[in-house]
Amino acid sequence: MKPVALMVVAIALSAGTVASAQTRQTTPTPRPPLTERVFISVNGLFQGGSNDFSVSQTIRENAENGTFNTSYAVGSGPGFDVSGGVLVWRNLVVGVGVTRFSESTTTAITASVPHPFFFNQPRSVTGEFSGTREELAVHVQLRGVFAINRRIQVAVFGGPSFFQIDQSIVDDFEYTESYPFDTAAYSRAVSSTQSESAVGINVGGDVGYFFTPQVGVGVTMQYSGATAQMAVPGGTADVEAGGAQIGVGLRLRF
Numbered sequence: 001m002k003p004v005a006l007m008v009v010a011i012a013l014s015a016g017t018v019a020s021a022q023t024r025q026t027t028p029t030p031r032p033p034l035t036e037r038v039f040i041s042v043n044g045l046f047q048g049g050s051n052d053f054s055v056s057q058t059i060r061e062n063a064e065n066g067t068f069n070t071s072y073a074v075g076s077g078p079g080f081d082v083s084g085g086v087l088v089w090r091n092l093v094v095g096v097g098v099t100r101f102s103e104s105t106t107t108a109i110t111a112s113v114p115h116p117f118f119f120n121q122p123r124s125v126t127g128e129f130s131g132t133r134e135e136l137a138v139h140v141q142l143r144g145v146f147a148i149n150r151r152i153q154v155a156v157f158g159g160p161s162f163f164q165i166d167q168s169i170v171d172d173f174e175y176t177e178s179y180p181f182d183t184a185a186y187s188r189a190v191s192s193t194q195s196e197s198a199v200g201i202n203v204g205g206d207v208g209y210f211f212t213p214q215v216g217v218g219v220t221m222q223y224s225g226a227t228a229q230m231a232v233p234g235g236t237a238d239v240e241a242g243g244a245q246i247g248v249g250l251r252l253r254f
Helices: 002-026
Strands: 038-047 053-061 064-073 077-089 092-113 123-147 152-177 184-210 215-232 235-253
Touching: 038 092, 038 215, 053 092, 053 235, 064 152, 077 123, 077 235, 092 152, 092 184, 123 184, 123 215, 123 235, 152 215, 152 235, 184 235
Parallel strands: none
Antiparallel strands: 038 077, 038 235, 053 064, 064 092, 077 092, 092 123, 123 152, 152 184, 184 215, 215 235
């Protein structure tokens, strides 16, 4: 009976050890509290997606109606973002961010120009114009900031965004023609820069790794967007701004 008793005691001790280890493993490690009150983020961004739009209008030439269409290709490109916030309660931070995006745009021009001598015999005119798109957005943000440990910090945020959008718009075009005027060739575009403001939203998350208690680096992923009504020849057009953005940069906390 003695070996059996020793086995029972050994099993009991082993079970107690395993239970104690499991208890230690499942006991959550408390997160360190936020001791900083000011948070600053500076990022280089890449904005993905496209905000293409098009405009169609009727033109009147040679006592007949023609068409004038422009298609604006607004693609992805680099940007810059800086934001700052102040701790107001526990893990709640109120902040403001500023994002700037600038990219060249290509505008495809297609037109149907009436013939000077014959009705219903329009000439086709096609061309391209290189313009620019600039977006400046101010983001008001409510942030939840959480210290995973002494070096890793995560944040989630969202709020309204206020956009200023500058876009090169083709107002008209010029073409060349010669007798017998059966064809016409694109010459150049007449353009202007239109500016409009719009209100949208922003939402995203951020992960920072700190080399020292105050200085680190991080990655941010966010979406911000708005739609503006922009004046174009013949009326207005819905012009979208913003998009999905990913950025990498400096993190500071004090």
